Amino acid sequence: MGYAMVRSVALHGVVGEVIVVEADVAPGLPSLVVSGLPDAALSEARDRVRAAVHNSGAYWPQQRITVNLLPAHVRKHGSGFDAAVAIAVLAAGADLPIGRLADAVVLGELGLDGTVRPVRGVLPAVLAASRAGVSFAVVPLANVTEARLVPDIEVRAADCLGRIIGYLYGSQTLLNPAAERPPPEASALDxxxxxxxxxxxxxxxxxxxxxxxxxxxxxxxxxxxxxxxxxxxxxxxxxxxxxxxxxxxxxxxxxxxxxxxxxxxxxxxxxxxxxxxxxxxxxxxxxxxxxxxxxxxxxxxxxxxxxxxxxxxxxxxxxxxxxxxxxxxxxxxxxxxxxxxxxxxxxxxxxxxxxxxxxxxxxxxxxxxxxxxxxxxxxxxxxxxxxxxxxxxxxxxxxxxxxxxxxxxxxxxxxxxxAARERWSGLAKTNGEVPAAVLRDRKFRLSRAVLHPLTVEMDRGRLSARGFERSVRVAWTITDLDGRERPVAGDVCEALELRSRTVR
Ligand SMILES: Nc1ncnc2c1ncn2[C@@H]1O[C@H](COP(=O)(O)OP(=O)(O)O)[C@@H](O)[C@H]1O
Ligand SMILES: [Mg+2]
Ligand SMILES: [Zn+2]
Structure with a gap:
């Protein structure tokens, strides 16, 4: 009987947030209640976690168990909290010593047989943990390479829940597999x-x-x-x-x-x-x-x-x-x-x-x-x-x-x-992204003579205002590739020609 907490990470989009999985075990009819805005997958987790604990040879507390994921307002998706939930329950109800994971986040889904299965998003999750000052992460074995890409955090892997339990008792080690040789990167097409x-x-x-x-x-x-x-x-x-x-x-x-x-x-x-x-x-x-x-x-x-x-x-x-x-x-x-x-x-x-x-x-x-x-x-x-x-x-x-x-x-x-980045200095990174207002700014506006090929097309009704802007953007790129300062009429002509889609 007692209380314990283990940390894990929740993802919203690509942004991770360290969360706390707390477990409280109290006298009463055996039950497991999980709270803290769980989604459907999280309630399924109850059965998975219980089976995984059994099949890892550990004792599931036959008491009233409450698991809470904090902070409550954080949306928590996915199955990556299973391992943390199992450890927290065993620590609260079966005296599993969790000192060695006091400063860790634990990530991983549990199979019914107690295996720790890979989860999606381990890289951003470990990144968030590292940024939050966490110094140790336990991840599924299959995710260890991506987890190791994150600086300033020690990463160890688990293949099964039994190994994490053994690690906490001091009888087993977590896995630290040699770096796999990365798959050969397909050479870029030339x-x-x-x-x-x-x-x-x-x-x-x-x-x-x-x-x-x-x-x-x-x-x-x-x-x-x-x-x-x-x-x-x-x-x-x-x-x-x-x-x-x-x-x-x-x-x-x-x-x-x-x-x-x-x-x-x-x-x-x-x-x-x-x-x-x-x-x-x-x-x-x-x-x-x-x-x-x-x-x-x-x-x-x-x-x-x-x-x-x-x-x-x-x-x-x-x-x-x-x-x-x-x-x-x-x-x-x-x-x-x-x-x-x-x-x-x-x-x-x-x-x-x-x-x-x-x-x-x-x-x-x-x-x-x-x-x-x-x-x-x-x-x-x-x-x-x-x-x-x-x-x-x-x-x-x-x-x-x-x-x-x-x-x-x-x-x-x-x-x-x-050249483009320097010129737009913070207003845009590339010519394709320059806002129209910047193109029209006095500092960057092109002269009438240079724009002449475009104004002619526009007056003939063959070029829209949007098309005009697009051509000016492309003209800047032609200029940049040529290593010149400002577009000339020839650049504008080529740009115009590059939107000459004739099919109607
Ligand atoms: N400029 C080219 N130089 C060499 N091979 C070409 C060229 N254009 C087409 N091919 C050949 O024709 C095939 C079909 O080209 P593909 O890019 O699929 O054409 P599209 O997508 O326009 O139908 C290519 O796999 C390549 O073998
Ligand atoms: Mg094709
Ligand atoms: Zn046809």
Missing amino acids: LADVLGQERGRRVIELAAAGRHHVAMFGPPGAGKTMLAARLPGVLPPLDDQEAIEVTALHSIAGTLAPGSTLMRRAPIQAPHHTASVAALVGGGSGLAKPGAISLAHHGVLFLDECAEFASGVLDALRQPLEQGQVRLRRTYGETVYPARAQLVMAANPCPCARPGGRQMCQCPSIVRRRYHARLSGPLMDRVDIQVDLDPVRSAALLDTEQVEPSSVVAERVVEARE
Whole structure:
């Protein structure tokens, strides 16, 4: 009989908070009450924890047990508290000495047989513990590599509840497995594979340098998918903070490969066009799963065959793209996941998808118009670069001349981004994100002469105000890649040409 407490971590989105699991064992009919705003999974935990304790050979107190998770106002999702609950109950009711875990957080789901099973989100959970000054974390064995990515906290692993109990009695040790060799990182696809197709290569370079959203149209075989897949390879590597954020999101999604280390390369996600809204923006019960747009945080969200996506799905992307985060409405409020992804869209110019392109198209114009209606509107409004690509000529495929590899392009991208960051000094990080008001600011406004190609198009009714802004953003990126101070009329012309999507 007595009272005990063990610490664990609750996650809201990617933010963790250290919580206290307290157990009180008092005389009375054997029962277990869990309180502290538990969700459905937490009440299921009661049966799991009891069975796991039995099957670990420990004695389950036959008394009135109250378990409380504090602070009460913190929403607690998932099954990661099982191990902490079991230890707290045994300490309160069966005199298990918990001194060795006095300064620890304990994470892990319990199987009925007493195994400690992996949970999602161990990286952000341990990170939160470390930031809260906790110096020791016990995690499921399968999650030990991601937990070790967190500085300033000692990490040990448990494969079963019996081991944690044995550790507390001093008869067993926790596991400290040798670092697994990380799975070989697939080498990034290289732009050197893309022969000819100067326009497509230019689009990818500009998209990387300015962090512009892009849409590529062209017949099958034009190389759209090939180009998009090579964008991450020319994006700057993630810095420490970004790498932690991205890896944490993949930890919560449960998509980290065993043994994987911090993700340093910009991620790419290419959801299939049959993907649901939840798959794209996130959702699910309990600890919400981040969607493709969050798994593409600081990287690329590639919507291949984008005209085939349900329009509701595309609409659902608009707000997250604007805000750089996803807000998921949950039973208990809201979960927020970062979602600062760069959008790349690809589509055939029309539903018949003839290799010869527009000339060969046999679609009735109504069909073509309906197809393209899906690809206009508010989402497309955010896409700075919208181009038609022609298939590569056979001569280019036979040409043996060396094509510039991604490494060379990436160097120019880094320099261009540096120039942009300096210029916007805090107002924006990249040209693709500069607010329109900043573009119009006297300090950055371009002269009439430079803007002339755009004003002509606008006066002819062929360019909207939005399109005008987008072209100015792209013009700045062209300038930055060229290492010049300010756009000239030629830059504006090229930018205009890069939104010359002709299909209607
Ligand atoms: N510029 C190119 N250089 C080399 N191969 C190319 C090029 N364009 C297309 N290909 C070849 O054609 C295939 C189809 O390209 P893909 O990117 O799938 O086209 P799309 O997505 O436009 O239909 C590629 O796998 C590649 O083998
Ligand atoms: Mg394709
Ligand atoms: Zn057609």
